[in-house]
Amino acid sequence: MLVRGNFDMKVTIPTKQLLEGVAHAAAVAANKSPKPILECVAIRADATTGVSLEATDLDVGMRFHIQDARVDEPGGIVVPAARLLSICREVDEGDTTLIDADGGLTVDTGRSHFYVRGEPLDEFPRLPLFSGGRSLTVPAPLIQNMIRRTAFATAKEAGRFALHGVQLRVTGKDVEMVATDGRRLARAVGSLDKKPEMDIHAIIGPRGLNLLERILASDVTEVDVAIEDRQALFRAGPALIISRLIDGTFPSLDGVIPAKSDHAFTSTAGDFASGLRRASLLTTRDAMSVELRIEPSSLVIRSRAREVGEAKVEVPVDYDGAPQTVGFNPHYLQDALKVMEPGSVVTFEFTNAKSPGKLSDCDEYTYVVMPIALE
């Protein structure tokens, strides 16, 4: 054994549960930070509340409670998250015992023994508790689906702060999430069974939301949401996620989502996506556009990249108007088609080569894309 002398913490955890928690924590912890403690996961063991893992990069924080931990000795320690994750990925099935001894953590499982140097718990930033005050409860599948359908559309480039987050609004029973990078916009709506005590209006970064979405993938039925002054808190099953709110004003959506378009065709999400994917094989990063030629019962997607080549792909569609030509970044359309069921019927509405296109597979989801002017 690697442990000698006294120890402060001893817990035994089913390896699978430990791996799940550490994987989430490692996703939250900073990759590279001037404060190395932010690259760590904190392990807390309490005789009554059990074992929890914490991680934060000060932008997003998470506390993850491990269901079936046995606490032999309470205590806690902070160790590098990536390191602990790579250990947890390799260790044997069954149970893993974690012991804090001599300023480090020993990880014992079956035939493997590790000792990782750590830091004392009090070095770790304090994460808030879910006060249980003003909060509302949302069904997990609803919020999970809404996140999946919007968060990808947030702005990636620097400098447009409000667009770096998803705008969450709860007005009465209505829930709305919107994200946009200025070139495309995703909007998902839903409704609650009963009117919550308060309304919500906040802009939340995609990292915290994507983490929530992943956690909801495992048997969680409800999410409690609380919006405080500067942070949003989500309590979802074993996890509490804290996400710093994004300052700034979200652009007004008035007039951005076209109420009515001149033309529309329908296809299945799978057919449309596969046509775009094939055509985009002949685009380059520098010439990222495809031409959509819509004719009765067929959509012809063309791409042309100077010095590379060209592609022409036909997709069966339902359309009976006069032929039309519009240009788009194929990836923007694919992003939305990816979050739709391949077999679902999608409607693409458009007016002309300078107006936004609108993609939808149901009343609860609208995706708007601005075109690219073709030469």
Place this chain on the structure above:
Amino acid sequence: MPAPRTILHVDMDAFFASVEQRDHPELAGRPVLVGGAGRRGVVAAASYEARRFGCHSAQPMAVALRRCPDAVVVPPRGRAYREASDHVFQLFHQVTPLVEPLSIDEAFLDVTGSERLAGTGREIAERLRAQIEADLSLTASVGVAPNKFLAKLASDMDKPDGLTEIPEDRIDAVLLPLPVRRIPGIGPSAEQRLSRMGIHTVADVRAEGRETLVARLGVHGERLFELAHGRDARFVVPDARAKSISQECTFPVDLADPDEVRAVLVRHVESVARRVRRNGFRAGVVQIKVRYGAFETITRSKTLAQPTDATSEFLGAADRLFGAWAADGFRPVRLIGFGASRLVDADAQMQLFQDRVAERARRLDRAVDALTERFGHRAIGRATGALRDDERADGFEHEEGLDRRDA
């Protein structure tokens, strides 16, 4: 063997100081220091009369005044310099479209193949110098040579108001006796290192084999070997045809304050962004370059989510790259540079919010560009790129002291 080329390096003589002497005849013949007079002021330019006393650009004003107490200190007038510079560059463009600006007062011109129409390199240079003198009452020193390295070396050999040609058959005669520090890239520490190897002159470099130099100095050895033979294959690249647009500067001393380095980086970003826009490009990749310690130079690049020409987006990316490098262990910096590459013609992706955030940033960029065109590049800039208070009083950074070089 590549076809012979004719390259001109044109360098205005003591540019800011000469403009001041021209505009204030009472200063003619007197030592003039352009720069802030404040306690921490820096010399932006020194007239040749002041240089005789050991004054030079990038020197603290207090030091310069100790060396030359009779010098007249003149606050810089960015707008006057910008106007003179614009005029000079117009003259360059009348000579050839292949003009690669190095700074406000310095450029490479490729005049290869102009012999039949315009005469030899020397004749073109002579006419250009005469034209500058006639139009602006300013003098320029010009070097004429088969490549950039030799042209720049030549322009420096007979300053001020000189014309030096290094023809093919004179290369060895000029180059061999030169001390190694005259080769670009050889700073004091490299010079020391070479000196320990017994290498003091270009002739000594040649005596070493390429392999020895590469073994001792890595890629720098390779480049040193080439330059020592007077070989430099770099093209003259006008911005409009550039694959990348960049700007860098070397500090006279290592900068130990990350914020100070960052402030210079911000100014590079602003200037590169302006040039990207002026040429109707967007850039898909940005890069920073940092030199520290003896020979250590790193570059870090980032691919942007979308090609852009927005200063704010370049700035965000540059800041993250620099922050990541600094977080890894900041060391005093000798050179900082910023570049934008994978240039594409400004794409035609339309925007959802025409009058919103991006548009506001675009309008800001356009307004700044317009002010810059009129009043010079220190007329306006981001506060994060601001000079220290007393330097700001200069209204102009000590550009002459910065070895500004376009990659």
